[in-house]
Amino acid sequence: MTALLDVCGLRKTYQAADRTVEAVRDLTFGIGDGELACIVGPSGAGKTTLLKCVAGLLAPSGGEVVLEGRPVHGPPENMAVVFQEYGRSLFPWMTVEQNIELPLKQKKVAKRRRGELVAEALESVGLADAGGAYPWQLSGGMQQRVAIARAVAYEPSVLLMDEPFAAVDAQTRAELEDLTRELWQRLGMTVLFVTHDIEEAVYLGQRVLVLSAAPTVIMEDAVIDLPAEREQLATRSDPRFAELRAHIYSLVQQAKTYHDGAEPRS
Amino acid sequence: MRTAPHVRTALHGAGRLAYLLALPAILLVLWWVLTAQSTSFYFPPLRTILSAFGKTWFSDRLMDDVLPSVLRLAAGYVGAVVLGVAIGVLIGSNRRIRLLAEPVLEFLRAVPPPVLIPVLMLFTGIGDTMKITVIVAGSLWPVLLNTAEGVRAIDDVLADTARSYGLTGAARLRRLVLPSASPQIVTGMRQALSISIILMVISEMFASSSGLGYTIVQFQRGFAVPEMWSGILLLGLLGFLLSLLFGRFEARVLRWHRGWRQAQKGES
Numbered sequence: 001m002t003a004l005l006d007v008c009g010l011r012k013t014y015q016a017a018d019r020t021v022e023a024v025r026d027l028t029f030g031i032g033d034g035e036l037a038c039i040v041g042p043s044g045a046g047k048t049t050l051l052k053c054v055a056g057l058l059a060p061s062g063g064e065v066v067l068e069g070r071p072v073h074g075p076p077e078n079m080a081v082v083f084q085e086y087g088r089s090l091f092p093w094m095t096v097e098q099n100i101e102l103p104l105k106q107k108k109v110a111k112r113r114r115g116e117l118v119a120e121a122l123e124s125v126g127l128a129d130a131g132g133a134y135p136w137q138l139s140g141g142m143q144q145r146v147a148i149a150r151a152v153a154y155e156p157s158v159l160l161m162d163e164p165f166a167a168v169d170a171q172t173r174a175e176l177e178d179l180t181r182e183l184w185q186r187l188g189m190t191v192l193f194v195t196h197d198i199e200e201a202v203y204l205g206q207r208v209l210v211l212s213a214a215p216t217v218i219m220e221d222a223v224i225d226l227p228a229e230r231e232q233l234a235t236r237s238d239p240r241f242a243e244l245r246a247h248i249y250s251l252v253q254q255a256k257t258y259h260d261g262a263e264p265r266s
Numbered sequence: 267m268r269t270a271p272h273v274r275t276a277l278h279g280a281g282r283l284a285y286l287l288a289l290p291a292i293l294l295v296l297w298w299v300l301t302a303q304s305t306s307f308y309f310p311p312l313r314t315i316l317s318a319f320g321k322t323w324f325s326d327r328l329m330d331d332v333l334p335s336v337l338r339l340a341a342g343y344v345g346a347v348v349l350g351v352a353i354g355v356l357i358g359s360n361r362r363i364r365l366l367a368e369p370v371l372e373f374l375r376a377v378p379p380p381v382l383i384p385v386l387m388l389f390t391g392i393g394d395t396m397k398i399t400v401i402v403a404g405s406l407w408p409v410l411l412n413t414a415e416g417v418r419a420i421d422d423v424l425a426d427t428a429r430s431y432g433l434t435g436a437a438r439l440r441r442l443v444l445p446s447a448s449p450q451i452v453t454g455m456r457q458a459l460s461i462s463i464i465l466m467v468i469s470e471m472f473a474s475s476s477g478l479g480y481t482i483v484q485f486q487r488g489f490a491v492p493e494m495w496s497g498i499l500l501l502g503l504l505g506f507l508l509s510l511l512f513g514r515f516e517a518r519v520l521r522w523h524r525g526w527r528q529a530q531k532g533e534s
Contacts, residue, residue: 057426075430088423092526093445102441103431134522136529154431 003030004190005054005158009063012049023049025215027063031158036184036191038201040248041211042256047194050216051162054192055081067158077107080151084163086144090135096122097131100150107154121153124183141172145179152183158190166196174232177204181230198252202226202244203235210251212258219258220251310492315499318492323500327481332500335466335478338394342401343462347455350406354413354451355443364414375411379404379465383472392473400469405458412454416447449523452516459512463505478504 012024023046031037041047052058054065056075065072067079080103083089090099097118104114122128125145135143144164151159161180165173181204184191195201201208202224210219224244226235235241298312323332357364357371382403383396390396420443428442444451470479478501485494 052426055430057429075432077432079430081427081430083423083427085423087530088421089427091424091441091445093448093522102433106432106437134525136526 004033004035004068005031005192006066007050007054007063008066010050010053010060010065011062012046012053012058013061022215024053024060025217027216027218029209029218029221031190031192033157034188034190035207036181036193036205037207037209038193038195038205039209039211040195040198040201040252041216042213042252043196044214045211045255046214046216047196047211048162050211051081051160051192051194055079055160057081078157080154080156080159082144082147082151082159082161082164084166086140086147086164086167087136089147090143090150092134092136094134095131096127096133096135096138096146096149099135099146100153103150103154117153117155121149124152124186125149125179139172141168141176144168144176148176148179148183152187156189158192159184161191161193163195164193165200173200178230178232180204185228198248199236199245202241202248203230203232208244208248210248210255212255215259217258219255222248222251307489308491310495314492315495319496319499322493322496331476331478331481334394334476335470336504338397338469338477339401339462339466341394342398342466343405343459345398345402346405346458346462347409349402350409350454350458351413351444351451353406354410354454355417355439355447357410358414358417358447359443364418371407371411375407379461380468383469387473397466397469397474397477401462401465404465405461408457408461409451409454412450412457413447416450417443419450420446449520452520456512456516459508460505463501463508467501 007027007029010024010027011022014021014023027050039047039050049058053060054072056065056072056079059073067076070076091102094102100118100121101114104117109117118131119128122131125148127142127145127149130138130142130146135146138146148164164180165176168176177200180191180193183189193201193204195204205224208222208224210222211217212219222244226238226240226244294312301309301311302313304311357367379400383400386396386399386403390399424442424446428438433441466477467479467482470477471483474480478497482494482497482501485491485497
């Protein structure tokens with residue numbers, strides 16, 4: 001499989017007043033076209049730093065991110081990001097429809113086509129009737145659906161999701177996980193899904209990349225060989241699911257102390 | 267006038283208007299009754315003031331004095347808002363400029379604007395330019411400082427979202443920066459409105475040949491006391507009317523903000 005998204009030797013250090021903090025040390029991985037890959041790691045593993053570098057929102061200190069053969073220097077046009085903080089990523093002064101339409105206007109999509117895309121996107125996340133509402137009139141889960149609809153309407157080749165369901169309740173989370181799988185299968189986009197939740201990563205992904213604690217490196221690139229059709233109850237009670245979960249879990253436990261012994265922690 | 271939400275919904279149309287006008291009406295009646303027998307030269311009966319009001323203002327003065335005042339006020343206010351928002355956006359979006367400009371801004375803001383009148387008279391004479399400049403120079407600050415604060419406080423997740431969807435330059439300004447800072451901008455505009463009115467009057471009192479401030483001072487110097495009081499009444503009414511209009515504008519522009527804030531309160 002040729003990589004659609006290539007991360008080569010990515011490094012990010014932050015300059016504080018009196019010291020340098022090494023957040024991401026050396027990350028190299030590729031995500032194939034149409035793949036759904038999850039990234040897990042202990043908290044403080046630089047997951048968000050990594051994602052922001054991939055999204056072109058943060059300039060790496062070294063290495064590069066290549067999307068469809070082109071190095072990323074700013075937010076690429078064929079990429080959309082869904083953030084964890086749904087309440088802060090939707091424009092509160094715009095209705096749901098206007099929120100979804102705005103990036104399309106920016107992309108100079110014709111008015112008629114914009115209308116179609118907005119309607120389709122709302123339909124696909126199950127919010128066909130909510131277009132005229134303001135985001136803050138909706139529940140948290142619905143707001144995150146709007147953010148997903150906005151990303152989907154943008155027709156990106158890569159969808160980045162930064163712990164998108166960390167702030168919703170368990171029931172809603174399960175629904176949104178299935179929605180993510182469904183949209184991914186139907187639309188054939190490439191999805192890079194960052195989470196701290198091991199079960200979520202195993203349930204969703206075809207691959208799970210396990211990150212170490214900062215300074216971050218990749219500890220393992222695990223293939224999730226579960227059947228393509230996944231279902232909350234059946235999949236989660238599959239013995240193979242339990243094995244994979246246990247495996248990733250032990251890796252994440254190791255990840256927390258990955259740099260200990262090798263050198264003093266910064 | 268602030269009322270609790272359930273009271274607000276209960277008061278529609280006429281009922282709400284009555285609520286709004288009840289206290290002014292009571293005060294006017296009190297004024298009328300208490301001064302009815304007045305023989306004081308300085309506090310004439312309200313009856314006398316009101317009859318002077320009609321004669322004084324529904325005449326050539328409407329075009330010769332009231333209109334120029336209102337036009338100066340409008341020009342100065344719009345100038346202050348445009349300039350304040352423009353500079354405020356610049357200062358709010360750039361940390362370096364902010365650090366550089368902050369001490370100077372604090373100083374300029376602390377200078378009482380009427381003190382500029384004698385200085386400005388030297389450069390710009392005593393015409394409309396001087397008066398408009400005084401209004402701009404005085405009411406600029408609340409708009410500027412509030413805008414800068416609003417722009418600085420743009421949510422970084424929202425800013426990242428806008429960037430990731432390619433919102434830059436003019437689109438970013440129009441779709442992200444200005445709406446996001448609009449609650450603060452409107453607050454600054456409200457403060458600027460009352461400062462504008464004050465400065466309009468003061469600038470006309472200094473050196474002028476027309477305008478409300480000028481006319482009121484003329485009446486005072488000529489001991490035309492009822493006319494003077496009627497001028498003050500007119501100024502009060504003008505301020506009240508502008509404040510009402512502003513309230514409607516604010517409700518329209520910030521409708522989303524009220525709902526959004528209520529939703530946030532409900533969540534936390």
